[in-house]
Amino acid sequence: CTRGALRYVTTANLYNRWGDLEDLFVPGLGGCQGCNTELIMRHTLRRVGSNTVLATPPGCIPGMGSVGYNGMLGCKVPVFHPLLTNTASMLTGIRRQYKRKGRNVTALALAGDGGAGDVGFQSLSGAAERGEQILFICVDNEGYMNTGAQRSGSTTYGAWTATTPIGESARGKTQDAKNLPLLMMWHGCEYVATASTAFMEDFYAKLEAALDASQRGFAYLHLYSPCTSGWRFPSASNIEVARKAVETNFAVLWEYRRDQGLKLSRDIEDPAPVTEYLKLLGKFRHLDATQIAHIERHVAEQAQVLRELARMHPREGRQVVGHQSDLMA
Amino acid sequence: MFEMRLHGRGGQGTVLAAGILAKALVAEGKHVVAVPQFGFERRGAPVAAYLRASETPMRAMTNIYTPDCVVCIDSSLPRVVDIFAGLRAGGMLVQASRLAPQDIAVPPTVATVAVCDAVGIAREVFGRPITNTVMLGAFARATGLVSLEALDRALEETSFRDGGLVQNRRALALGHARTVVHRIGQREAA
Amino acid sequence: MKKQAVPLFDASAIPKTLCPIATEYSRMLPGDWRSLRPVVDRRKCVKCAVCWLYCPVQCVVERAGWFDMNLATCKGCGICARECPQRAISMVPEEDEEMT
Amino acid sequence: MAPDHDAVVARKEPKILVCDANEAAAWGVVLSRPDMVAVYPITPQSSLAEYVAQFVADGVLDAELVEAEGEHSVLSVLHGAALAGARTYTASCGQGLAFMFEPYFRTPNLRLPIVMSIVNRDGITPQCVWGGQQDAMTVREVGWVQLFCETVQEVLDTIVMAYRIAEDRSVMLPVNVNHDGNYLSNGIVRIELPEQAEVDDFLGAPDVNWHAALDPKRPMGVDPLTGGATGPGPALFVGYRRGHCEGMQNALRVIVEVHEEWARRFGRRYAPLVEEYRLDDAEYALVTIGSMAGAAKDAVDAARERGEPVGLIRIKTLRPFPLDAMVAALDKVRAVGVVDRAVSYGWNSGPVHQETLAALQYCPHRVPCLSLIGGLAGADLTQAHFERAIAETARLLVSPCPREPVWLNAEDR
Incomplete structure (x- = not known):
């Protein structure tokens, strides 16, 4: 049996299950060619369905027209621009008011890493602490891409951005990215997970779990989203970049349930060299050996932290759920 | 119009006492304005509250600078705060103290001294020196401006973070019963 | 296609000077962004749906025996061609297509 | 209704x-x-x-x-x-x-x-x-x-x-x-x-x-991008403004x-926009806002006892600015002193003073308008402060209006 054939069974399953559902964004959105974020948005909303209020804080997501332009709408569910800073708070008010009126409406956020983890972090943290029944999805493209690819708290060490340029005395960002999903886990959310579009079945499973958890408390999904324009790679390589990030442990897939602790979603014991990932991206082209060593060390440390956390799993111990990783590797 | 100032320490319920007194006065048909002195209320730190009562409505929402009466619900406070500042000639002091009224040092503006061992009563009732309701009883006894019954009813409408209604009622009654009023009169004429 | 969307709010009675709202679907179609066009080789397509799974604009449409692209919305990113396990999709320059 | x-x-x-x-x-x-x-x-x-x-x-x-x-x-x-x-x-x-x-x-x-x-x-x-x-x-x-x-x-x-x-x-x-x-x-x-x-x-x-x-039963986009320089944007934006x-x-x-x-x-009547207190026969007036009006009215009463023709204008509604009501009130007097509990840094006066100046543009006759600032950071504004404010305002009838504000609590102790 070829790997292709198995993969085809899996992907066709997803299609058979969800492909017939109406895409709840309009056919034309202004995302860049090959935009991973647009891919995430369309799959997410199709799955979450129309009994939803969607918040899209400023960034690429509304920038591509989700909320609309001059009276024309980009989305088939009620959708709005929160401020960059208050997504989780506005959703708090919405969800609680409908609950008060006896209606079960999904409160969904599709936010960038800035609106989730930088300037948006206070409201996100507050809502998570209060256990608001919100499904908050952070689409992490590691920077402020809608404004021209500037540095954010999620930008990788060493990366070029418009505000961490390369010059005589500067070689990109000088700090590591903050680990936002782990920070959210420590809030004691109902559900926290990381996912990637290169592992769609895993993503769909986590979306389903998050949606379910958001009926009880705060659910946070962190989606790793390569940006063809800001990271400088050809649009056709998008899924390849996403896949390589996971295979090198640069982006580790895991999930946390409040009552079960953290589990790794796939085997991370034998990662491909991080350089295989770094070399795909223009934003890393200038890296010197020291910088590469720094990133390698950081990736290894993060993996080790997650390994330890998974070992502390209160019920089942460390567990690898890797059905897709085998198929898609 | 009658103007008074209450002195106490944070945690003794000085501001709350002004509120309870205001309720009682209103119940007896008076008009009131009660304004606390503004600052951070910290346990032990000196605090004050102002209260104005009148037969007719008042408009000014201001502090009081020349009170007719000073009520001091803490026995050690006069050592650190000039509780007599601005007191009108012929004014009254209602003081929490174990001393006899004659033994309390007062400026010549004071014509009447009323004394109540509020700390002793509070320890007896609450097991702690929370003297505010005790001193309301003392105030009623000393001034006759408000009835014990009205104060008692005002307590019913008050929510206490420490101490229950029953205890506070008892404190009020004991404060009223065990207050000694001394009129200086003659000395004032000098 | 299982319809999910609920009819849009009828804003005809709402003054156009209150809160900014959008109550008509955008009619923008990004097909004209494309310089490369995906062309599906029907013989190679096994309907594995990988193209559907990864197409950012979700322009993949199912035909009787193969998957095709809706060229009104396809931006020509080339992900489908890159990811197709059967190598059934090729990206063809638009101008060449026009000349044929 | x-x-x-x-x-x-x-x-x-x-x-x-x-x-x-x-x-x-x-x-x-x-x-x-x-x-x-x-x-x-x-x-x-x-x-x-x-x-x-x-x-x-x-x-x-x-x-x-x-x-x-x-x-x-x-x-x-x-x-x-x-x-x-x-x-x-x-x-x-x-x-x-x-x-x-x-x-x-x-x-x-x-x-x-x-x-x-x-x-x-x-x-x-x-x-x-x-x-x-x-x-x-x-x-x-x-x-x-x-x-x-x-x-x-x-x-x-x-x-x-x-x-x-x-x-x-x-x-x-x-x-x-x-x-x-x-x-x-x-x-x-x-x-x-x-x-x-x-x-x-x-x-x-x-x-x-x-x-x-934002209701799944009647979907819409709330606050789409609106404006720009082309298409329907500019007109739409102006419409909302x-x-x-x-x-x-x-x-x-x-x-x-x-x-x-x-x-x-x-059974309780409040002036909805601008309150006029003893204004009809006043020659000059104080303008106040908020709770200071109580002590200010007491000061006006005391001044009236002494035969001083002073009245008071209290602004209840500051936004929207009640232009007509304010002009009608200002039109009754020959001088005003505006007491602010805040500062307008740019004008070296109080914000309500600035508002009053703007309203005076619509008055048929010229009314000198003095800025007085007090009650900052908890400072008390007593009847005595307003008696001073009244005296400063009365002076406008006989001498030019100072450009400097009067700082009412500057000498408090």
């Missing part, structure tokens, strides 16, 4: 409360039956938040209470709730308002009829926690309706009235009910509590999101109507 109650209906004895304006505001909230209240504590607003929380805990108020992690989120929660149809309330002041500014200055443009108390507090720095109106004055160009109360009773009554004003379909704007920190927020007096049934009848059901909603200005102007009429109806139903 609500049904006309010609006479004040014969009522049983009103329930009497002895409380400060923070508790009175909380009772106003109870009577208005909001669906959601979000709070974050800040001096001197904190006890208001506590009263509301206690009322919810006691079941006196059936509302969702959100103890948000900061003022920015407080107002943001209410944005969401209002777009889902909720009648909402919050209160803040000073730095809280400053921190809230981002959602605050978006609220009127979303046309959300949110009612919010500002328990007026001066601005830091200097670091201070006391009353002053620098907070509300600093945000007066943002597009909220801003009402300033003189008394504790007026605070309670105005909170309820604010919902009628805010939710009026020709207005649809958020309303700030201002009451001075310290002197009103903690000043205890006797007030009357309106009957719940009568308030219910006065207010009606919430009417909050008929124009913009103009609509907001029109809503503010409509509010002037609605504020008057609502106050009149309140007087008819509840």
Whole structure:
């Protein structure tokens, strides 16, 4: 049996299950060619369905027209621009008011890493602490891409951005990215997970779990989203970049349930060299050996932290759920 | 119009006492304005509250600078705060103290001294020196401006973070019963 | 296609000077962004749906025996061609297509 | 218009409360039956938040209470709730308002009829926690309706009235009910509590999101990108700006109507826009705003006893600016002294002084207008201060108007 054939069974399953559902964004959105974020948005909303209020804080997501332009709408569910800073708070008010009126409406956020983890972090943290029944999805493209690819708290060490340029005395960002999903886990959310579009079945499973958890408390999904324009790679390589990030442990897939602790979603014991990932991206082209060593060390440390956390799993111990990783590797 | 100032320490319920007194006065048909002195209320730190009562409505929402009466619900406070500042000639002091009224040092503006061992009563009732309701009883006894019954009813409408209604009622009654009023009169004429 | 969307709010009675709202679907179609066009080789397509799974604009449409692209919305990113396990999709320059 | 109650209906004895304006505001909230209240504590607003929380805990108020992690989120929660149809309330002041500014200055443009108390507090720095109106004055160009109360009773009554004003379909704007920190927020007096049934009848059901909603049953995009230099953008944008200005102007009429109806139903009459006190036969007047008017009126009475022809103008509605009412009042006198509890740095005077100067442009005759500033950071404005203000204003009749403001508390000790 070829790997292709198995993969085809899996992907066709997803299609058979969800492909017939109406895409709840309009056919034309202004995302860049090959935009991973647009891919995430369309799959997410199709799955979450129309009994939803969607918040899209400023960034690429509304920038591509989700909320609309001059009276024309980009989305088939009620959708709005929160401020960059208050997504989780506005959703708090919405969800609680409908609950008060006896209606079960999904409160969904599709936010960038800035609106989730930088300037948006206070409201996100507050809502998570209060256990608001919100499904908050952070689409992490590691920077402020809608404004021209500037540095954010999620930008990788060493990366070029418009505000961490390369010059005589500067070689990109000088700090590591903050680990936002782990920070959210420590809030004691109902559900926290990381996912990637290169592992769609895993993503769909986590979306389903998050949606379910958001009926009880705060659910946070962190989606790793390569940006063809800001990271400088050809649009056709998008899924390849996403896949390589996971295979090198640069982006580790895991999930946390409040009552079960953290589990790794796939085997991370034998990662491909991080350089295989770094070399795909223009934003890393200038890296010197020291910088590469720094990133390698950081990736290894993060993996080790997650390994330890998974070992502390209160019920089942460390567990690898890797059905897709085998198929898609 | 009658103007008074209450002195106490944070945690003794000085501001709350002004509120309870205001309720009682209103119940007896008076008009009131009660304004606390503004600052951070910290346990032990000196605090004050102002209260104005009148037969007719008042408009000014201001502090009081020349009170007719000073009520001091803490026995050690006069050592650190000039509780007599601005007191009108012929004014009254209602003081929490174990001393006899004659033994309390007062400026010549004071014509009447009323004394109540509020700390002793509070320890007896609450097991702690929370003297505010005790001193309301003392105030009623000393001034006759408000009835014990009205104060008692005002307590019913008050929510206490420490101490229950029953205890506070008892404190009020004991404060009223065990207050000694001394009129200086003659000395004032000098 | 299982319809999910609920009819849009009828804003005809709402003054156009209150809160900014959008109550008509955008009619923008990004097909004209494309310089490369995906062309599906029907013989190679096994309907594995990988193209559907990864197409950012979700322009993949199912035909009787193969998957095709809706060229009104396809931006020509080339992900489908890159990811197709059967190598059934090729990206063809638009101008060449026009000349044929 | 609500049904006309010609006479004040014969009522049983009103329930009497002895409380400060923070508790009175909380009772106003109870009577208005909001669906959601979000709070974050800040001096001197904190006890208001506590009263509301206690009322919810006691079941006196059936509302969702959100103890948000900061003022920015407080107002943001209410944005969401209002777009889902909720009648909402919050209160803040000073730095809280400053921190809230981002959602605050978006609220009127979303046309959300949110009612919010500002328990007026001066601005830091200097670091201070006391009353002053620098907070509300600093945000007066943002597009909220801003009402300033003189008394504790007026605070309670105005909170309820604010919902009628805010939710009026020709207005649809958020309303700030201002009451001075310290002197009103903690000043205890006797007030009357309106009957719940009568308030219910006065207010009606919430009417909050008929124009913009986030509801899966009627999908729309709320606040799409609007504007730019081409296509329909510019005209659309102007339309929204103009609509907001029109809503503010409509509010002037609605504020008057609502106050009149309140007087008819509840027997308490307040000047809705501008109060004139002993003005008809006055030669000069003080202009005041907020709770200082009490002591100022006492000073006017005392001056009248001495034969001085002074009156008083109290601004209740600062936004929208009540131009006609203000001009009518100013037209009765030959000089005014404006007492501000805040500073307009750029003009070296007070904000209300600047507003008054602008209104004087529409007066048929020239009226000299002096700026007096007092009551900053909790400073007391007593009858004595206003007697000085009266004397300074009287001087304008015989000598030129100074450009420097008079700092009323500069010599206090």
